[in-house]
Amino acid sequence: MKTTNKTLGREQRLDRVIIRGEVSDHSHIVVGDATITRNDNGEIEISVGNEGATLRHLLESLFVESGQEVWTKEHADIELTPNHTYSHVQQKEYDPYADTIREVRD
Amino acid sequence: MNELTKEQEAQLATVRKEYEDAFFTYQRTKIDPAICEKGVNFLYEKAGYKNPTVVYCTSPMDMQVKAKAEYKKEFKKEHDGDFTFNHYCCIGDHGWVSFYDFFTRIGETKDEDFNKYCEFVSSGVYSMLQFEDFCFVCPMPTLISRNADNVPHSAAGPAMQWGDGQGVYFWNGVKVDSRWIINPDSIDKEEILKEDNAEQRRVIREILGGETYYERTFGKDGLVLLDEDDDDQGFPMKLWETKEPDPIIRRKVQFVVVIDPSTGRTYDLYPPRQNSTNVWMAKADTFDNKKLTFRHGDLGLVDTSMPDLEKPLKET
Numbered sequence: 001m002k003t004t005n006k007t008l009g010r011e012q013r014l015d016r017v018i019i020r021g022e023v024s025d026h027s028h029i030v031v032g033d034a035t036i037t038r039n040d041n042g043e044i045e046i047s048v049g050n051e052g053a054t055l056r057h058l059l060e061s062l063f064v065e066s067g068q069e070v071w072t073k074e075h076a077d078i079e080l081t082p083n084h085t086y087s088h089v090q091q092k093e094y095d096p097y098a099d100t101i102r103e104v105r106d
Numbered sequence: 107m108n109e110l111t112k113e114q115e116a117q118l119a120t121v122r123k124e125y126e127d128a129f130f131t132y133q134r135t136k137i138d139p140a141i142c143e144k145g146v147n148f149l150y151e152k153a154g155y156k157n158p159t160v161v162y163c164t165s166p167m168d169m170q171v172k173a174k175a176e177y178k179k180e181f182k183k184e185h186d187g188d189f190t191f192n193h194y195c196c197i198g199d200h201g202w203v204s205f206y207d208f209f210t211r212i213g214e215t216k217d218e219d220f221n222k223y224c225e226f227v228s229s230g231v232y233s234m235l236q237f238e239d240f241c242f243v244c245p246m247p248t249l250i251s252r253n254a255d256n257v258p259h260s261a262a263g264p265a266m267q268w269g270d271g272q273g274v275y276f277w278n279g280v281k282v283d284s285r286w287i288i289n290p291d292s293i294d295k296e297e298i299l300k301e302d303n304a305e306q307r308r309v310i311r312e313i314l315g316g317e318t319y320y321e322r323t324f325g326k327d328g329l330v331l332l333d334e335d336d337d338d339q340g341f342p343m344k345l346w347e348t349k350e351p352d353p354i355i356r357r358k359v360q361f362v363v364v365i366d367p368s369t370g371r372t373y374d375l376y377p378p379r380q381n382s383t384n385v386w387m388a389k390a391d392t393f394d395n396k397k398l399t400f401r402h403g404d405l406g407l408v409d410t411s412m413p414d415l416e417k418p419l420k421e422t
Contacts, residue, residue: 019405020254027254028405046407055402057368075368075403076422089396089406094376096352096359097304097311101378104392105254106366106403 027060044088052082125204134230145226163244165268196233316361316374333384341365343385362388
């Protein structure tokens with residue numbers, strides 16, 4: 001059976017949110033046939049199934065609540081190859097005044 | 107009770123959403139005077155005071171103005187500074203009230219006084235200034251702007267605004283001078299150097315952008331261009347370093363200026379290791395020098411079956 005957003009429950013759709021953006025409600029979200037795994041260190045792995053998946057930048061609330069895919073018009077889609085596994089790397093930068101390394105949110 | 111039933115768990119989410127929506131979807135931007143005065147009188151009676159005159163204000167700033175006017179009328183002199191807003195009987199109570207409201211609704215808590223207070227909370231009061239004879243109240247804001255971390259933030263105007271147009275300005279959760287947001291060009295060298303709070307300095311740097319911030323701080327020659335090149339989409343990238351150590355942190359600072367291909371926005375990125383010699387090294391450093399397969403803004407993906415790519419297959 002083809003995986004659609006509607007066949008996923010709310011919690012499963014929430015699980016597809018990889019990273020939230022700088023602007024409230026803008027998020028990097030994986031849609032399609034994929035399994036997301038998170039370990040205790042916060043590392044995320046995306047295992048793409050036979051039907052393939054897409055990394056999209058969407059309005060999170062609409063996606064999570066109703067499965068609608070509304071593009072934020074930032075960051076074009078990236079097609080993920082079927083049966084490949086991807087590990088997530090979050091961009092980080094130095095904050096000179098806090099003297100810490102922090103995650104970048106675009 | 108030892109645990110919630112499925113129905114109670116569902117109701118938990120409903121109650122939470124009800125309280126969040128009341129604030130964030132602007133459902134209570136007008137105070138219900140009947141419920142408000144009933145609640146205020148209840149609170150004053152519990153504290154042993156007679157019922158006060160409730161003064162309806164349009165914003166927290168308006169509360170200060172009206173309260174100072176009453177003070178002047180009574181004491182024949184100006185009040186020194188602002189009155190301190192109460193940390194109770196205000197928006198800050200919505201957290202614990204929603205918690206006990208849930209347990210009341212599922213029949214686990216029964217307290218008449220709490221029920222009265224819970225009703226008062228629904229009147230739409232954002233804040234109060236309580237005096238013996240007067241109680242000043244103001245409604246919920248009509249605009250709330252937050253960033254992804256849900257802290258108040260707006261680069262375009264007030265992060266919270268009330269119906270009378272008064273607002274407060276925040277940059278990623280840090281309260282800032284409204285002028286910094288409305289007219290950032292007015293931030294000059296003297297103001298930057300006078301600001302010895304590192305957090306406020308960071309905010310100024312983020313508002314102005316690295317190039318402007320360091321040029322205003324150290325002058326036109328305050329930055330050294332270490333390298334420049336175009337990225338794979340043809341957008342220019344520049345790696346800068348301050349000529350002199352930053353006076354607050356006493357070390358030179360490196361940053362690379364890049365353009366987001368999808369929005370055209372310019373970004374400053376501060377490489378974690380601060381030892382880059384070219385723009386590519388600086389950019390790679392921000393992704394922990396991992397060989398990315400795809401880059402989707404600030405999110406990188408590495409295909410575990412092809413970990414040694416020279417460049418990402420696609421960047422957006």
